[in-house]
Amino acid sequence: MIIRIEPESDIPIYQQMTNQIIEGIAIGLIQPGDSLPSVRTFAADLGINMHTVNKSYHQLEKKGIIRIVPKSGAVISSPHDYNDFSFDRLKENYKLLIAESLVVGMSNEQIQELVSSTINHLKNSSNKEA
Amino acid sequence: MTLAIFLIIAVILAGIQIAVPFLVKRTVIFGITVPEKHINNEKLSSFKKKYSLLVSLLSIISLVSYAIWVLSSSASEEQTVLIGTVIQFAIILFSFTLYFYFHGKTLQLKKKMKWGENTKQIQIADLSARAKDEMLPWYVFLVPILITVGVIGYTISQYTLLPDQIPTHWGINGEADAFTDKTPVSAVSSPLMLLVMQVMFLAIIISTKKSGIKLSATATNASRLRQLTLRKYTSWLLFLTSILLTGMFSFFQLRTIHPDIVDGTIVMAVPIIFLVITLGSTVAFALKVGRSDKRSIDEAAAGITDYDDDKHWVGGLFYVNKNDPSIFVEKRFGVGWTINFGNPIGYLIILIPIAIIILFSFL
Numbered sequence: 001m002i003i004r005i006e007p008e009s010d011i012p013i014y015q016q017m018t019n020q021i022i023e024g025i026a027i028g029l030i031q032p033g034d035s036l037p038s039v040r041t042f043a044a045d046l047g048i049n050m051h052t053v054n055k056s057y058h059q060l061e062k063k064g065i066i067r068i069v070p071k072s073g074a075v076i077s078s079p080h081d082y083n084d085f086s087f088d089r090l091k092e093n094y095k096l097l098i099a100e101s102l103v104v105g106m107s108n109e110q111i112q113e114l115v116s117s118t119i120n121h122l123k124n125s126s127n128k129e130a
Numbered sequence: 131m132t133l134a135i136f137l138i139i140a141v142i143l144a145g146i147q148i149a150v151p152f153l154v155k156r157t158v159i160f161g162i163t164v165p166e167k168h169i170n171n172e173k174l175s176s177f178k179k180k181y182s183l184l185v186s187l188l189s190i191i192s193l194v195s196y197a198i199w200v201l202s203s204s205a206s207e208e209q210t211v212l213i214g215t216v217i218q219f220a221i222i223l224f225s226f227t228l229y230f231y232f233h234g235k236t237l238q239l240k241k242k243m244k245w246g247e248n249t250k251q252i253q254i255a256d257l258s259a260r261a262k263d264e265m266l267p268w269y270v271f272l273v274p275i276l277i278t279v280g281v282i283g284y285t286i287s288q289y290t291l292l293p294d295q296i297p298t299h300w301g302i303n304g305e306a307d308a309f310t311d312k313t314p315v316s317a318v319s320s321p322l323m324l325l326v327m328q329v330m331f332l333a334i335i336i337s338t339k340k341s342g343i344k345l346s347a348t349a350t351n352a353s354r355l356r357q358l359t360l361r362k363y364t365s366w367l368l369f370l371t372s373i374l375l376t377g378m379f380s381f382f383q384l385r386t387i388h389p390d391i392v393d394g395t396i397v398m399a400v401p402i403i404f405l406v407i408t409l410g411s412t413v414a415f416a417l418k419v420g421r422s423d424k425r426s427i428d429e430a431a432a433g434i435t436d437y438d439d440d441k442h443w444v445g446g447l448f449y450v451n452k453n454d455p456s457i458f459v460e461k462r463f464g465v466g467w468t469i470n471f472g473n474p475i476g477y478l479i480i481l482i483p484i485a486i487i488i489l490f491s492f493l
Contacts, residue, residue: 004347005253007437030257037257040455044342045255047439049453 001029005046013048014055021060025076028126032078036066063089132207133200135302135405136214137193142409143218144189146416146465147225151178153420153465155356157346157436160229161446161462162236165246165435166348173239177232185225192217229463233446246435252347253437259343262358266365268339271332274376278325281380282318288387292317297386298491304397306386323487324379330483331372335365337457337479338467344460346436349428356423360460364467367415371408378404416465442472 001024005016024030036042039057043050057074060066064086066074101111151159157166159174160181168174196217200210240246285292296316297306310316338361346353381400385391442451449459452472457479461468469476 001257002350003255003257005255005437006250007253008251024257037255037260040340041260041342042255044340044454044456045259045344046253047342047344047442047451047454047456048253050455 003046005048014052014059017053017056018059021056022063022065023122025065026122026126030076032076034076035072036074036076038073132210132214132302133197136210136218137197139405139409140189140193140196140214140218140221142413144185144193144221146413147221148182148185148189149416149420150225150464151181153416154463155460156349156352156423158446158462160232160236161443162233162240163246163436163438163440164236164240165249166346168243168245171239174236177235181225181228181232184228185221188224189221192220230445246438249433249435251437252434254345254347254350256343256345256350256354259345259354259358262354263339263343264358264362265335265339266369268332268336270369271328271335271372274372275325275328275332277376277380278321278328281321281383282325285318285321285383285387286314289314289317291387293386293389297382300382300401302401304382304399304401306382319490320379321383323490324375326483326486326490327375328372330479331368333479334458335368337475338364341456341458341470342454347434348436349423351427352423352425355427356419357460359422360419360466363415363418367411370411374404374407419465 003017003020003024005013007013009016011019021030021036025032030036036057037045039050039053042053046053057066057068060074061068064082065077067077067081069075098111101114106114156169157164159169160177164171164174196213199205199213205213292312294312295309296312296319297308298310298316298320299306299308301307343354343357343361345357378400385397439451440446442454443449443462446462447468448471449462449468450471454470454472456470457473457476458467459470460466469480471477
């Protein structure tokens, strides 16, 4: 999988990395059980500070998306590694996003439509890439 | 003989200098990042042609007059060597001066044409690139090290057989021309120097492997092919060099212990064979890597450009980036690697062995 970073974007680099890795797993470009490159390798490939990569990995670890295993590095978790805690946290995030959507005037249907089209988009991408 | 060797080396040296603008990474012209869609700009092509033409003119004139001078006058061996070396340095100096001239010109052109402005800069990494990395594993570099340790051990065991004068320098004909008194240190000093070099090679290969695989967002496939080709053939070239050096040093060491082991013709052939293989493989390496990314195999994406890291390249030649953990990065003007001067490990790998070797030669 190719990670694309925009150094001059307002989104911090570590956040861009996290987002793309999550999307990559959703699409199926990276499979559960695969390992991510070591922090040093990843930073060297992008020519960025190792702390930036570390920050992204810690963020992913906190979300439960990767497990940092000594020697084998950062390993992608499989769906059954997640628990109620993960779902609760996501529920909170959804709540905030849905609230914001309602505030800007999106209708119930528009929100539903957005959710299903996003899911379709990710699934289609996964078919295309495979 | 000396003339022929100097001419061959100088011709190869000049040839590589002349070809450099056409062998470098496709998106870097005279040390300046140029967006993919502008790399075939007419002005840039004329800069490259002018550079090559001027370097070839100077090289041809100086080498032809050098050859005529050596053949017509009765120049001594020392004079031939001295002037030959001066000419090689002059060619390098001249091409560097021209490089800086065109570096400035390209920079001006880039500013004037506003290349790369108002486009999104993208930096990319391929998570699966390492799986395609075909560098030789580091442990094959232990083979020459083990051979050298064996040679040192053998020398110690045969210490009484060694002559009272230990050779420290050999001429191009393979015969020793400088000596020092026999002591336990001087007896093994040349294989020890070899050992230092081999350890340096080992350190270089390990750090190269750890250094980044830098890809271009606008020519991802071409740049990946070039990076992987560079890494693979660097490890091969380094291994070959290590083996050749080991062979040559061990041969001379064994001949010091057993002077009658081989006859003179073989002794004369050894340095020549070494020279020919080293030069030949260096040229093959430069061509193989230099041509690897010249066929366009990527679709140009609109609105994006590669991350412009010119600010990390002092004069377009020296890479200084404290954030980048890479120890070596691909050269911008030339084929091969350069040190990341923002990372002190790089200096140590190169400077410590050189310091040790200099120290040895004063002992």
